[in-house]
Amino acid sequence: MMALSKAGVLKADPVSVTGWLGRRYPGHQYTPTDEGKKYITPEGTICYGKARLVKILSWDPVVNVAGTSFTKVYFTYRIDGLPEWALRPDVQATFPNLASAVQGQEHARMAMPMALADGHWQRE
Template sequence: MHNTFSLRLTAAVATAVLLAACSNKSTPNEENFAAAVNQKLAASPEHCLPAASWPASSEPSDHGNPYAFYDAGIGFVNAGLATVKEEGPSASTNFRKKAIFSLTDEGKKILVREELQPYPKQETGRFCYGKAKLTKVVKWDAPVTVGNVTTTTVYYSYAIDDVPKWAENEQLKAAYPDLAADVAGKGQATQPVSLTSDGWQAAN
């Protein structure tokens, strides 16, 4: 009888300790790191393509060059965000053929303008396609303590909800690999976190 009571008591204590560890915000576990990442993502801006200035120009001969704008520009045209016309070769185009990409009314409507507009005859901005949502905490580094600060890095995957139709354009996804990964729900990112009196929090 005494042995049975001792075993039950030991099991109850072990369960209580386990539950306490699971609910402790300072424990380095998937639940706590997910909460820190979710808090960071909720406060983060939308994912956007790199900023560009419109009208934009490129050379048709740059087709296939990943460092040039031409293929991305054609993607914007196919997605209904821009139009294209060719000019030259002439003195005004340095005797080379140029493709001039201009925003459509739809493109102008959804372009997120940069606060700083560096070019007086161009409109600089980004096309944004949605906020990231955590899908899984993949892993984390072993926490490291330096002085009074304990930190680690969380690796996670995410997806974008309610992706706009233009972002599904195959030409744009080919020009912007990050967009392709995001739209496919295969986004990967890291988040530094630090241990505070309120548990694990995003470090930046």
């Protein structure tokens, strides 16, 4: 969280936290900055862009289970609207999944299960 604070996404206010047996520990209370509020979803997660399909690489053979067709599609992606703070080394070191997603753009092979519903393939 401190990396997001240094990046200007969150504000870190020092607080004292009561722990085991009433012992006090220093800590921080984090709140979104005005800039950070742009990236907080209604669910309370931090959004760092929107994935966009670049290329479908392949798909598994379609199987039919209980009358529904399924497959798995393999593809590459790009992240649209990627903010500068998501490119910071300290933020990427703190959030390895973010780093992996950012660094994997246009070459990481991703997979998504799909189901055929109402004549259209949809994410399962």
